[in-house]
Amino acid sequence: MARIRSRFRRAATLAVPALCLLVSAEAGAAPDELLDPDAAHEDHHHMPPAYAEPGWSMPPVSFAEPEYPLAAQFVEADSSNFTAGGITEVQYVVVHTMQGSYEGSINWFLNPSSDVSAHFCMRAEDGEITQMVNLDDRAWHVGNSNSYAIGIEHEGFVDDASWYTWAAYSHSAQLARWLCDRFGLPLDRDHIVGHVELPAQTHTDPGPNWDWDLYMALVRDVVGEGVVEGVVVDPDRACAVTATADTVLTTTLEDPAALGDGSKCVVPAGTELAVLHAGADMIGKRRVVLADDSPCAELGDAFATITHFDGFCSLDELAVTGASVALDGGAPIVVGADGAFAWTGVGAGAHTIDGSALGFRSVSVPLDHGGYPGARLVVRLPSTAAGDSTGGDAGLDTGDGDSDPPADPTTAGDGDDGGETGGSAPNDPEDDEWPLPATFGETEESAGCGCREGLGSSAMGLPLGALLLLATRRRRATALRRPR
Numbered sequence: 001m002a003r004i005r006s007r008f009r010r011a012a013t014l015a016v017p018a019l020c021l022l023v024s025a026e027a028g029a030a031p032d033e034l035l036d037p038d039a040a041h042e043d044h045h046h047m048p049p050a051y052a053e054p055g056w057s058m059p060p061v062s063f064a065e066p067e068y069p070l071a072a073q074f075v076e077a078d079s080s081n082f083t084a085g086g087i088t089e090v091q092y093v094v095v096h097t098m099q100g101s102y103e104g105s106i107n108w109f110l111n112p113s114s115d116v117s118a119h120f121c122m123r124a125e126d127g128e129i130t131q132m133v134n135l136d137d138r139a140w141h142v143g144n145s146n147s148y149a150i151g152i153e154h155e156g157f158v159d160d161a162s163w164y165t166w167a168a169y170s171h172s173a174q175l176a177r178w179l180c181d182r183f184g185l186p187l188d189r190d191h192i193v194g195h196v197e198l199p200a201q202t203h204t205d206p207g208p209n210w211d212w213d214l215y216m217a218l219v220r221d222v223v224g225e226g227v228v229e230g231v232v233v234d235p236d237r238a239c240a241v242t243a244t245a246d247t248v249l250t251t252t253l254e255d256p257a258a259l260g261d262g263s264k265c266v267v268p269a270g271t272e273l274a275v276l277h278a279g280a281d282m283i284g285k286r287r288v289v290l291a292d293d294s295p296c297a298e299l300g301d302a303f304a305t306i307t308h309f310d311g312f313c314s315l316d317e318l319a320v321t322g323a324s325v326a327l328d329g330g331a332p333i334v335v336g337a338d339g340a341f342a343w344t345g346v347g348a349g350a351h352t353i354d355g356s357a358l359g360f361r362s363v364s365v366p367l368d369h370g371g372y373p374g375a376r377l378v379v380r381l382p383s384t385a386a387g388d389s390t391g392g393d394a395g396l397d398t399g400d401g402d403s404d405p406p407a408d409p410t411t412a413g414d415g416d417d418g419g420e421t422g423g424s425a426p427n428d429p430e431d432d433e434w435p436l437p438a439t440f441g442e443t444e445e446s447a448g449c450g451c452r453e454g455l456g457s458s459a460m461g462l463p464l465g466a467l468l469l470l471a472t473r474r475r476r477a478t479a480l481r482r483p484r
């Protein structure tokens with residue numbers, strides 16, 4: 001992205017002196033460091049300023065597959081810059097800032113004289129990830145904690161917040177979540193830490209410009225690998241939610257000012273939205289799934305500032321109690337009182353979810369997901385008793401399952417299904433929306449239902465498939481995979 005590139009040139013010029021932030025680790029070496037020959041290694045020690053400047057090209061990739069399914073490639077760090085098999089027990093996922101460029105840092109880790117490395121490097125522009133050290137191997141990035149830590153290096157500079165892009169946050173959060181799931185780490189700040197927070201470190205990254213609240217909200221929001229979860233709702237019970245202030249719905253958690261017109265919707269005070277689902281609090285916002293005829297429905301799912309709206313319903317009031325769902329023709333499961341359901345171990349590829357309930361028209365919904373992250377759905381089950389003139393054709397509605405999802409189905413789940421098991425290209429920055437929160441499906445605490453009249457299925461243009469929010473995220477994978 002040109003904007004980033006030009007920013008980079010400016011930042012690089014400004015930030016070369018920032019490398020002086022790094023002081024000699026050896027100067028303050030603790031006894032343990034003296035006993036362990038690589039214990040003192042932190043990231044980017046003595047990185048020559050030239051490596052922080054633009055113009056480096058990506059080195060040839062290795063034939064080895066990256067372990068992280070969403071990594072673009074594996075480029076192994078020089079073998080003198082990490083300890084093979086040196087991970088003792090993973091206790092931390094560590095957030096770093098490169099103090100340099102993506103390509104420059106990758107080349108630095110390839111330089112035998114650098115004595116530093118990290119498991120992953122991430123590009124700011126689009127969140128592309130290159131794995132450089134396998135997870136069993138001890139990368140040299142956090143000194144005494146190297147044996148216990150997996151490191152993610154983020155392109156950019158501590159003193160320039162513009163490097164901490166939405167793409168970086170969102171794709172790094174996916175990686176951090178995958179690592180936490182893999183190593184059984186709690187999703188908290190005791191285990192997902194900044195370099196500066198580990199003991200006996202000499203670095204300051206990622207610094208005060210890194211938004212930990214946003215990052216942790218995104219980490220917790222990701223749907224786990226192979227997980228398909230969702231909720232079955234009755235579209236006739238859409239919740240009338242009123243804007244109490246002039247506000248803006250957005251398709252990401254970014255500042256509306258940073259988003260284009262297609263990614264936000266202006267909502268004047270007093271506007272009534274028809275909400276089919278609202279997720280839990282994510283840094284002061286809730287992800288809402290809007291009925292087809294609601295204002296701003298063109299955004300698909302969108303984030304609403306909690307304090308700007310009144311009238312959110314309890315999920316129980318929207319749920320189709322007693323509904324059952326089946327995956328790929330398998331045994332049906334009955335949803336909970338809040339309409340929630342989930343499957344685990346769902347492989348990448350095309351799937352079908354059938355939903356049914358007494359008094360409702362059955363629906364069949366296609367789902368194509370990449371395995372990691374998982375997928376999250378809102379299934380709309382239209383009532384046959386709501387004056388729907390087409391209700392007589394109750395049965396599977398197989399063709400239209402995605403006819404009324406968000407305008408761009410790929411926007412529904414950046415955190416949903418971006419990858420395939422065998423690895424995929426980085427996510428498209430244009431797709432940067434996020435799925436419903438991890439607490440999706442839990443009962444909300446809000447007051448009574450604002451269920452409104454007049455949202456009968458006929459008014460909603462049903463039939464149409466019923467499923468709504470297809471948390472599909474197309475991987476652009478193959479096109480960007482390296483040649484074999």
Ligand SMILES: [Zn+2]
Binds near residue numbers: 043096097195203205
């Ligand atoms: Zn660091």
